[in-house]
Amino acid sequence: MLDANIKTQLKAYLEKLQQPIELIASFDDSAKAEEMRGLLVDIAELSAKVSLREDGTANLRPSFAIAQPGQAPRIHFAGIPMGHEFTSLILALLQTGGHPPKVDAEVIAQIKALPGNFKFETFISLSCHNCPDVVQALNLMAVLNPGVTSTMIDGGMFQGEVERRQIMAVPTVFLNGEEFGAGRMSIEEIIAKVDTGAAARDAEKINARQVFDVLVIGGGPAGASAAIYAARKGIRTGLLAERFGGQVMDTLAIENFISVKATDGPKLVMGLEEHVKDYDVDIMNLQRAAKLIPGDLIEVQLENGATVKSKSVILATGARWREMNVPGEQQYRGKGVAYCPHCDGPLFKGKRVAVIGGGNSGVEAAIDLAGIVGHVTLIEFDSQLRADAVLQRKLASLPNVTIITKALTTEVSGNGEKVDGLLYKDRNTDEVKRIDLEGIFVQIGLLPNTDWLKGTVNLSNRGEIEIDAKGQTSVAGVFAAGDCTTVPYKQIIIAMGEGAKASLSAFDHLIRTSAPA
Structure with a gap:
């Protein structure tokens, strides 16, 4: 099933297992079951800490589960997790075997504290580049909390389930039999949906923030670039993002990012986030701005009720897929x-x-x-x-x-x-x-995310934020960059340059407005 090169790499990963694990298979007589058996045998042969059983009782066959010996399995794969999902399989093996996850301690504590039982089922396609993030997040939750189970279901293999549940978009997640969400979701977003008190706690923490020198709104290429350039000046920098990475997270192939011959959106976003975190930037993720209030101190009100204040603001809210706006589009979104x-x-x-x-x-x-x-x-x-x-x-x-x-x-x-x-x-x-x-x-095409700014800053007839050559908007101290602005040619590399320019302009504004008369 696995070629020699992949086996060598996987063997090295499995050496990180701290505890024994077992693979519990539920097979049928199909060719896919034989293919799955080959995969599981290959994995078991690579580590003395991995064993294989074929006495599983899952309803969906062929499938397999991963668990520590003597424990009820909480991670299930109904399908053969190759392609984009192979990383999900590796992480499930390692984390079930005690290898620590690369997640903030605060997130881990929040997962462990979730009360109740959560049965997650995620329908995926192996060609989907958004699906692994959701599968990996739910698998980790299952590792950390005994009340959580996570099942990946390959829609291409289980067409009957797809038809029965009317699945027409991936990833689609069900929680305890009811549709929970569709599309890419980070672990923080998932937790926020099941932890009903999370929004109020976040608002309380954000309200306690001190005044920023520069507040960047948006976590895409323009916002990340702006935050890095501001933080390098040694000034107090904050970054608000509805989701870090923005539209780039949905981009599969990137072949025109100069000096990088080929990459993909999620990989580029991972690099952006790591780069931003190398600097002293206060990142407030999963936060949506609702209103901008100009003044000597600019206020930004969030949808969760919190308010952030800053001496300058950089708007880098990007754009979203343009919709047809015809009858039936919203009704059948995700249903065709x-x-x-x-x-x-x-x-x-x-x-x-x-x-x-x-x-x-x-x-x-x-x-x-x-x-x-x-x-x-x-x-x-x-x-x-x-x-x-x-x-x-x-x-x-x-x-x-x-x-x-x-x-x-x-x-x-x-x-x-x-x-x-x-x-x-x-x-x-x-x-x-x-x-x-x-x-x-x-x-x-794309539509700028500027609806919340109407009546505050000047917008073009396309809804783009009007800016001058330095990124200055019609409001003093408020700058803008990237796909949400009137700058032509919506490209990642252009957005990054515009973010840097807006940040340098904001710094120049701070110097001039803070100088004594």
């Missing part, structure tokens, strides 16, 4: 309407889907999906596609792709449970037409 073809594409194997948008993102999505689904219809509002020529040629060569231009999507159709079609207006004839399909992937 999707925004990440890499994550959710495998759930539509053999089915008919549409991609909305003819730019690079839309055409790339259509090309990727064409290798998985039965048929792809690409719908573009304009009279021609806007993607690079090389992508258009590739798309045109695919036999299971239809391209429709001069089309305006008007409605997402569904049967009450999931998507069953799409309506669009032919802009040549004004005739409304229907396409029968099971999935719709929206790829029509």
Whole structure:
């Protein structure tokens, strides 16, 4: 099952086991069961501290669990955790075997203190780059708290479960049989949802913060860059982020970040976070700004009721996927309407889907999906596609792709449970037409996260924060950087430069306003 190179690396990892563990398999007569058996035998042969049993009683087969001998298993894998999930398997083995996790002590204490029983089930696809974060977070919670169990379910292997529970996006998490959440979630976000008193405690801690010299709002490339540049000046720096990394966390392949030939979003974000933490930056994660109040001391009110004060502020709130804003889109979001073809594409194997948008993102999505689904219809509002020529040629060569231009999507159709079609207006004839399909992937660009700033700082007609050459907004002491601003070309490398520039401008502002008359 595992090649020699992977076995060598895995053997080195398993040497870190502090306690014996056992793999408890629940097999059936399928070919996948034999494949899983091969994987588990390979693992057991690599360490004397790992044993394998085949007397598991799980309902989902083939599957296996990981536990310490004599203990009821709390971590389960219904599927073969290869691809993006192989790291989840390694961490589950090590952490069950007593290897300490790389998580803040405060988070560990919060997990251990959670009362009650929590049965988590996470539906994933092995090509999903968002899924491992959720699986690893829930597995760790199961290791630390006896009341928590975590089961990873490969949607591609258990199509019956996918159909029964109407899973049309990954990761989708169920808690005690009820849908808990969908999409990427950090361990802190998960804990905040199950620990009902967490928000109030966070607000109390934030209210106790002293005044910052620079407060950065946003944890993406622009915000991280701004925080580092401010902290290097030796001034009191804070960073508020709804989720560290922002939109980059949802980016699969990055091949234009100069000096790095190829990387991916989660890996780049990990580097950004580690770099920021090397400096004296007060990071307040999972916090959403609700209101900006200008003044000699600028106040930022948060959705949890807390207030932060600072002498200067850098807005780096980034952008989010633009939605179609048509009837049915919100109703069927996660039930056929999707925004990440890499994550959710495998759930539509053999089915008919549409991609909305003819730019690079839309055409790339259509090309990727064409290798998985039965048929792809690409719908573009304009009279021609806007993607690079090389992508258009590739798309045109695919036999299971239809391209429709001069089309305006008007409605997402569904049967009450999931998507069953799409309506669009032919802009040549004004005739409304229907396409029968099971999935719709929206790829029509980004929308700046600036709704909360309306009426406070000047925004463009696109909702972008208007800034000058130094990143200064219309409000004294408030600067902005990155995809939320009027700076053209929304690129990671540009956002980082803009964040540095805004931070240097904020420092210059502090020097000038604090100087004696």
